[in-house]
Amino acid sequence: MLQIQFFSLIRMLLKRDAIDIPWADGDTVQSVLEKTQQQIATPFLHKLLDEQGAPHAGTIILVNRKNILHLQGLQTPVADGDVLAFFPPGAGG
Amino acid sequence: MAEPDRYDRQVLHWGAKRQQIIQKSSLLIAGVGGLGATVSQLLVRSGIGRLYLVDDGRLDWPDLNRQTLYGEKDVGRPKLPLAKERLNQINASTEIIELHGRIDDAFEVPVDVAGVADCLDNYQSRFALYRAVPKGTYFVHGGLSGDHGQVLTLKAGESQPFDEVFAGAVQPQDNIPVTPDNVVIIAGLMVNELFRILWKTPKLLDRCLVVDLDDFNMAFLDI
Numbered sequence: 001m002l003q004i005q006f007f008s009l010i011r012m013l014l015k016r017d018a019i020d021i022p023w024a025d026g027d028t029v030q031s032v033l034e035k036t037q038q039q040i041a042t043p044f045l046h047k048l049l050d051e052q053g054a055p056h057a058g059t060i061i062l063v064n065r066k067n068i069l070h071l072q073g074l075q076t077p078v079a080d081g082d083v084l085a086f087f088p089p090g091a092g093g
Numbered sequence: 094m095a096e097p098d099r100y101d102r103q104v105l106h107w108g109a110k111r112q113q114i115i116q117k118s119s120l121l122i123a124g125v126g127g128l129g130a131t132v133s134q135l136l137v138r139s140g141i142g143r144l145y146l147v148d149d150g151r152l153d154w155p156d157l158n159r160q161t162l163y164g165e166k167d168v169g170r171p172k173l174p175l176a177k178e179r180l181n182q183i184n185a186s187t188e189i190i191e192l193h194g195r196i197d198d199a200f201e202v203p204v205d206v207a208g209v210a211d212c213l214d215n216y217q218s219r220f221a222l223y224r225a226v227p228k229g230t231y232f233v234h235g236g237l238s239g240d241h242g243q244v245l246t247l248k249a250g251e252s253q254p255f256d257e258v259f260a261g262a263v264q265p266q267d268n269i270p271v272t273p274d275n276v277v278i279i280a281g282l283m284v285n286e287l288f289r290i291l292w293k294t295p296k297l298l299d300r301c302l303v304v305d306l307d308d309f310n311m312a313f314l315d316i
Contacts, residue, residue: 005314007303007312007314008241008243008303008305009241011305011310011312012305012307012308017310017312055261057261057262057263058261058262058263058265059261060258060259060260060261060262061261062258062314062316065253065299065315065316066253067257067258067259067260067261069260069261070257070260085314087243087301087303087314088241089236089243089259089262090236090237090238090239090241090242090243090269091214091215091216091236091238091262091264091265091269092127092214092236092237092238092269092270092271093124093126093127093128093129093212093213093214093235093236093237093271093276
């Protein structure tokens with residue numbers, strides 16, 4: 001099982017702070033995102049990805065606390081038990 | 094009430110020993126705008142020993158909704174000497190040291206600070222600030238947009254670097270919405286954590302407190 005955590009505007013949009021998704025061999029961040037959208041039945045990938053399917057600047061995606069931009073991006077493999085977090089931080093002050 | 098009674102109400106809460114630590118400690122406040130004006134003010138009211146301030150901006154009208162050290166007559170003036178003047182008026186026993194210049198890769202953090210408060214409003218400066226933090230020194234980040242904000246503590250050299258955690262967090266092109274109430278709440282949380290790092294008991298080390306004020310939700314994001 002994978003735990004998917006939602007923070008800030010993503011949490012508000014999806015009206016939940018976490019969801020468990022069954023893990024399958026070969027899963028990546030990309031495939032988990034698609035499965036998550038399917039399970040929640042609320043379109044949200046457009047908030048995270050641009051038209052080319054790349055992550056929008058502004059939303060941090062972590063796998064086990066590591067930013068996927070320092071891993072393999074959306075193609076980062078995920079293992080059973082991993083925790084994925086989606087967090088759009090506030091930039092102002 | 095005489096000067097010796099100044100800290101009575103807070104000492105009732107946290108005790109004389111913790112008060113002494115505050116009064117002997119130094120912190121760097123990066124940015125004396127929305128977050129930094131309140132963070133520095135609360136620290137000075139608490140009796141912090143020394144504050145280094147850095148900010149190269151001038152006060153503008155849109156700053157006045159939330160930058161609690163300044164008023165209408167200050168518009169157009171550089172914030173750094175204004176902040177020093179106002180903080181000195183609040184508590185003359187805190188030593189205020191102005192650091193002039195920009196926060197870039199040439200910036201150096203004074204070695205005597207126990208912590209650095211990131212009260213900046215853009216990621217480029219935040220990343221440069223973090224790179225300047227000496228190993229073993231705490232870095233307390235605050236940021237917000239509208240009803241959403243966060244506070245996170247990292248320890249330089251031990252935690253994941255700030256610019257790695259926040260990689261991809263690009264600055265929005267448009268002005269960021271910031272209201273007086275929400276910025277003061279995030280600033281207050283930052284000060285609460287700054288006290289804790291002085292006492293060596295941080296609550297948010299490698300743990301981001303994500304604050305959503307539209308439904309009063311707080312959650313931890315482990316970093």
